Amino acid sequence: MRQSLVMGNWKLNGSRAEGLALANAIATGLRPGNKGIVVCVPYVYLSDVQDAIKDTPLALGSQNVADQESGAYTGEISAAMLKECGCAYALVGHSERRSYYGDTNESVAARFVQAQKEGITPVLCIGETLEERESDTTFAVIDEQLGAVIDLAGVEAIEFSVIAYEPVWAIGTGKVASDQQAQEVHKYIREKIAAKSQAVADKVQILYGGSVKPSNAKAIFAMPDIDGGLIGGASLDAESFLTIYQST
Ligand code: PEP
Numbered sequence: 001m002r003q004s005l006v007m008g009n010w011k012l013n014g015s016r017a018e019g020l021a022l023a024n025a026i027a028t029g030l031r032p033g034n035k036g037i038v039v040c041v042p043y044v045y046l047s048d049v050q051d052a053i054k055d056t057p058l059a060l061g062s063q064n065v066a067d068q069e070s071g072a073y074t075g076e077i078s079a080a081m082l083k084e085c086g087c088a089y090a091l092v093g094h095s096e097r098r099s100y101y102g103d104t105n106e107s108v109a110a111r112f113v114q115a116q117k118e119g120i121t122p123v124l125c126i127g128e129t130l131e132e133r134e135s136d137t138t139f140a141v142i143d144e145q146l147g148a149v150i151d152l153a154g155v156e157a158i159e160f161s162v163i164a165y166e167p168v169w170a171i172g173t174g175k176v177a178s179d180q181q182a183q184e185v186h187k188y189i190r191e192k193i194a195a196k197s198q199a200v201a202d203k204v205q206i207l208y209g210g211s212v213k214p215s216n217a218k219a220i221f222a223m224p225d226i227d228g229g230l231i232g233g234a235s236l237d238a239e240s241f242l243t244i245y246q247s248t
Pocket of ligand 1: 009166170171172173174209210211212230231232233234
């Protein structure tokens with residue numbers, strides 16, 4: 001039985017005070033012993049949120065990580081730096097990074113490796129655009145995005161990661177994939193990994209992301225290959241985020 005996991009992605013939102021209030025409100029809604037709940041906050045607030053949530057079940061993640069260990073890479077944040085700020089998770093390859101900031105399958109794979117070197121769990125975000133879905137290339141896109149990481153890191157590394165299937169057409173659009181559409185791709189991802197290692201496929205958590213809300217979370221999370229969610233908009237409201245968490 002895989003542990004379920006719900007992760008919030010705050011993106012480029014909120015002030016320091018708002019972030020701290022949100023983190024505190026989420027942590028207050030948890031009970032000791034709760035597991036599998038994470039917030040991915042803007043880099044500059046990581047340390048503040050780290051202090052605010054220490055001794056609570058809420059865990060911390062970043063929204064990206066550098067593809068290099070250190071050196072002359074102005075503006076980048078390394079996995080070691082994130083570790084110091086208390087990050088247990090790092091998103092890699094979010095579709096907004098891929099489409100607006102040029103993250104490629106190769107650089108995403110390098111970010112994945114950097115995170116794992118520091119003991120940070122990379123959350124590999126993969127998913128097709130609407131155009132790709134309509135041209136029936138969803139599985140080919142998944143093959144390329146997942147394949148680049150397996151080629152660089154090896155299938156065994158997937159066990160110590162999380163995969164987030166996020167159809168690009170469902171992110172922030174209010175259009176959610178149907179439970180069946182999501183399950184179909186999750187099953188495909190798990191089978192793809194199982195072809196190389198059944199043990200890894202059985203263990204890896206695969207999250208769904210794309211307009212998850214309190215009203216649709218339960219049905220999505222009930223699918224056999226969906227182990228939780230990566231939540232954008234609805235993670236900015238503590239009550240909504242906690243309701244989604246309680247739907248796992
Ligand atoms: C996301 O940013 O990963 C996401 C799933 O956003 P939203 O929930 O707002 O669609």
